Amino acid sequence: MIPMWWLAVIVAIAAVAGAYATWTAARVERLHRRARAAETALIAKLDDRAETVLKFVGNPGFEEVVALALSVVAVPASTQRQRELREYAENDLTHALRELSRNPLWTDDLESANRRVALARQIHTDFVRDAVASRSLRVAVLLRLRHRLPRPEYWDIDDPVQ
Template identity: 40%
Template sequence: MPGMWWVVGATVVVGLVAAYLIWTAGRVERLQVRAESAARALDAHLLRRAAAAAVLAERRFGVELYAAARIALDAGPQEREAAENDLTRQLRSVRLDPTDPECEAVIAASRRLALARQVHTDLVRDARAVRGRPLVRLLRMGRGHDWPRYFDVDDPTLTTPAADVPA
C-alpha cells in the first residue's frame, strides 16, 4: 500500500501540470485572437477617419489634406504608419469647427481611432508578454499565429477650439 500513495501523488502532479499547460495554451490563443481582432478594428477606424477627412478636404480644406487622406486610404501595409501620421499632421494643421457636422465627423472618428489604438496597443503588449514567457516559447504555443505587431501612429486625438479653452 505505501507505493500506492506515490502513484496517486504523481498522478495529481501530472494532472495539475497538464491543467496549467492547457490553461496557458488557451490564454495564449485568446490573447492572440483578441489582438488580431483589435488590429482589424484599428484598421477599420483608420479607414473611417481617412474617408471622413477626404470628404471634408474635398469640400473645404483643399488639396494637401485630400492628398494625405487619399494616401492613407491607399497605403499598403509597409507605408501605412507613415501615411496615417502624415494625415494626423495635416488634420492638426487645419482649424476644425466642432459645430460643423463634417468637421465633427472627423473629430469623432479621430476620438474613436484613439480608443481603438489604445485597445490594440494594450492587447498586443499582453499577447507579446504571454508569448515571450519561456515555457510558452519552449512549447511553441503561439506557432499558429504571427507575432503581434504594434501600430506606431501618433495620438490621433484632435484638439478643437472649444477644447483649447480652459474650464
C-alpha cells in the same frame, strides 16, 4: 514496488501540470487572437477616418488632407512593406488634420473619428503588449508557442487626439 498512494500523487501532479499548460496555451492563443482582432478594428477606424475626410472634397483648404486620405485608403496593410507605407500615410494625415483643426469647416465628425482612432489605437497597443508578454511565459516557451504564433506588431502611428 511503488505504494499506491505515490502513484495517485504522481497522477495528480501530472494532471495539474497538464491543466496549467493547457490553460496557459489557451490564454496565449486568446491574447494573440485579440491582438489580431484589435488590429482589424484599428484599420477599420483608420479607414472610417479617411472616409470622413473624403467628405471634404472640393472644400478650400482641404486639398492636401483629401489627397492624404486618398493615399491612406489606397494602401492596404497586407505585407510588412505595405504596413509601413500605411503607417507613414496615417502619420502624414494625422499631422495635416492637426493643422486643420483650427479651420472653421472642421466638424464634430472629424473630431469623433479622431477620438475613435485614438481609442482603437490604445486598445490595440494594450492587446499587443499583453500578447508579446505572454510569449515569454515559461510554459509558452516550453510548448514553442512563440514559433507557432506570429508575433503581433505595434502600429507606429501618432495619437490623433492631442
